[in-house]
Amino acid sequence: MPRPTWDEYFIDLTRTIATRSTCDRGRSGCVIVRDKRILSTGYVGSPPGMPHCDEVGHLLRKVTDEAGKVTQHCMRTTHAEQNALIQAARFGISLEGATLYCKMEPCRTCAMSIIGAGIRRVVCEKRYHTAEDTRGMFAKCGVKLEVLKDEVEKYAD
Numbered sequence: 001m002p003r004p005t006w007d008e009y010f011i012d013l014t015r016t017i018a019t020r021s022t023c024d025r026g027r028s029g030c031v032i033v034r035d036k037r038i039l040s041t042g043y044v045g046s047p048p049g050m051p052h053c054d055e056v057g058h059l060l061r062k063v064t065d066e067a068g069k070v071t072q073h074c075m076r077t078t079h080a081e082q083n084a085l086i087q088a089a090r091f092g093i094s095l096e097g098a099t100l101y102c103k104m105e106p107c108r109t110c111a112m113s114i115i116g117a118g119i120r121r122v123v124c125e126k127r128y129h130t131a132e133d134t135r136g137m138f139a140k141c142g143v144k145l146e147v148l149k150d151e152v153e154k155y156a157d
Helices: 006-018 080-090 108-116 132-141
Strands: 029-034 037-043 060-064 070-074 099-104 121-126 144-147
Touching (some): 006 099, 080 108
Parallel strands (some): 099 121
Antiparallel strands (some): 029 099
């Protein structure tokens, strides 16, 4: 078996981190690195002290986009990227110049936080169905976005 590239290695780690997720709709993991060293990790889950989807079920909300397309989102949990950023903040770890690895392109809210944290590169395994804003913000702010597979992540309804 050939040795994985660093990007493959860290993307593989996101899959392992995702196994800790507590919402089966969005099992996702995130790892933030600098100089090939792990700074922080995160997975999809409820804030500490709050009930988990795996325990009490989902808190689904319907969202309608500008084109009228309706999608469902679980509002009980925090995204993997958010949890990785929060973990770094709790422990005083600067993310300036770091690379963030995740399952799919970050949502708009996560993208704003990633930019604010000073992360300079984001590597995703797949595309996200509503990532147009993310792509534009990253391009404007100088965050390099790389998507390894040009396919959209699918969710169960």
